Amino acid sequence: MAAIPQCSLCGSDQVEVIDRIVTAGIAGGYDAAVTSVVAENLSANDELSFCRCRECDLRYFWPMITGSSKYYDALQRFSWYYIEDKPEYQIAKQWVSPGDRVLEIGCGRGAFATHIHTPHYTGLEFSAEAVQSAVNRGLDVTAEPIEQHARKHPQSYDVVCAFQVLEHVAPVEPFIDASVGAMKPGGLLLYCVPSEDSYISLLRNAVLNMPPHHVTRWTDQALRSVARVFGLEVVAIDHEILAPMHVTTYSALIAERMLRRVLHLEAQKGLLDTSLRQRMLDKAAYRLGRLIEKGLDEEKLYPRGHSVLAVYRKAA
Ligand SMILES: [Zn+2]
Structure with a gap:
């Protein structure tokens, strides 16, 4: 893994690595039609660092790999x-x-x-x-x-x-x-x-x-x-405030955190978790989230x- 360079916003070298993510996990998280072009974009690195600048608080991934025109197409x-x-x-x-x-x-x-x-x-x-x-x-x-x-x-x-x-x-x-x-x-x-x-x-x-x-x-x-x-x-x-199109995702997140508490699972760690247990948890959280969503029936309740x-x- 290459050394983390100076912050891309403020130039500080006071940068910490918060997480490391496996690039194959990113590609696998996409719709099947896009997976191969994502993998192609990330192919030079098995792993990315998720960094935070202590001076300006910018969070960034390193290397900073931006999408190709084929990816955006x-x-x-x-x-x-x-x-x-x-x-x-x-x-x-x-x-x-x-x-x-x-x-x-x-x-x-x-x-x-x-x-x-x-x-x-x-x-x-x-x-x-x-x-x-x-x-x-x-x-x-x-x-x-x-x-x-x-x-x-x-x-x-x-x-x-x-x-x-x-x-x-x-x-x-x-x-x-x-x-x-x-x-x-x-x-x-x-x-x-x-x-x-x-x-x-x-x-x-x-x-x-x-x-x-x-x-x-x-x-x-x-x-x-x-x-x-x-x-x-x-x-x-x-x-x-929370947009209507994001209510389902938000509700599933609340449900997932609730399930972790109730089932005495450890707090979530890391940006990526492609384990079978996480997938099962996500499925249950999605269903429970649809119930929570029914209670989010007024804008005043929106975060x-x-x-x-x-x-x-x-x-x-
Ligand atoms: Zn900075």
């Missing part, structure tokens, strides 16, 4: 991959004023553009299929890396935003640096990421929250560290949800 065939109305859009759109010049990094098919009111929207996206869908919608979307776009359009945007993108990116620092470079003085930066301070950090075998899909995980502290490292002001850290939106302001 495979995922896009699933209907859940591009969702037109993510709950985070409702929170984020409040930060966009009519007429703002908006840059969205990793814009997919341009769904966020339909939630805001500005003729000055530019999107960046690598998937050719998604770019075509966005262009068909009449949007200005190109397959350009943010680093290149920011060099050509420095200090140009009132709002730079990225939804469910930052956690896919390695290395982290140049991506954020380019995002900030494209902002006008006084402009806003919006990053929405899965929250490592929510229930999702407790899920076992959540392979989509691991490489080659996600290479970093973000706590509120890590999101605040972004402001410190890049000289920005934190304007808001907004957690969404913090999957994602968090961090809003930063660049000095005027």
Whole structure:
């Protein structure tokens, strides 16, 4: 196992290894149609380290293996991959004023553009299929890396935003640096990421929250560290509440923890557990979870949800 390098966000060498995960276990956790391309992406390593930076609290996998275009092409065939109305859009759109010049990094098919009111929207996206869908919608979307776009359009945007993108990116620092470079003085930066301070950090075998899909995980502290490292002001850290589409997963998690208590099993350890016992526990937890779900019948009962939106302001 190669030595753990400096933190990809803040450059600190104060990094600890929290967990080690077997890459074959990640590939095996996918739908059969995707397993082979995941295995191909991870083939250079039998094991990955899950690390935490003691300085900025960024959690990341090492090596930081990001997905190939073949991997993303495979995922896009699933209907859940591009969702037109993510709950985070409702929170984020409040930060966009009519007429703002908006840059969205990793814009997919341009769904966020339909939630805001500005003729000055530019999107960046690598998937050719998604770019075509966005262009068909009449949007200005190109397959350009943010680093290149920011060099050509420095200090140009009132709002730079990225939804469910930052956690896919390695290395982290140049991506954020380019995002900030494209902002006008006084402009806003919006990053929405899965929250490592929510229930999702407790899920076992959540392979989509691991490489080659996600290479970093973000706590509120890590999101605040972004402001410190890049000289920005934190304007808001907004957690969404549990979305209807995540209620089943959340309920099964509660059921699994309850079963562990009742059956006197040890507390869950590690991000991956592919044992037969875990699979049996998951099955029982899923069934019990459907009962718990019936009790989660009011939004007031809902906990913090999957994602968090961090809003930063660049000095005027
Ligand atoms: Zn760090």
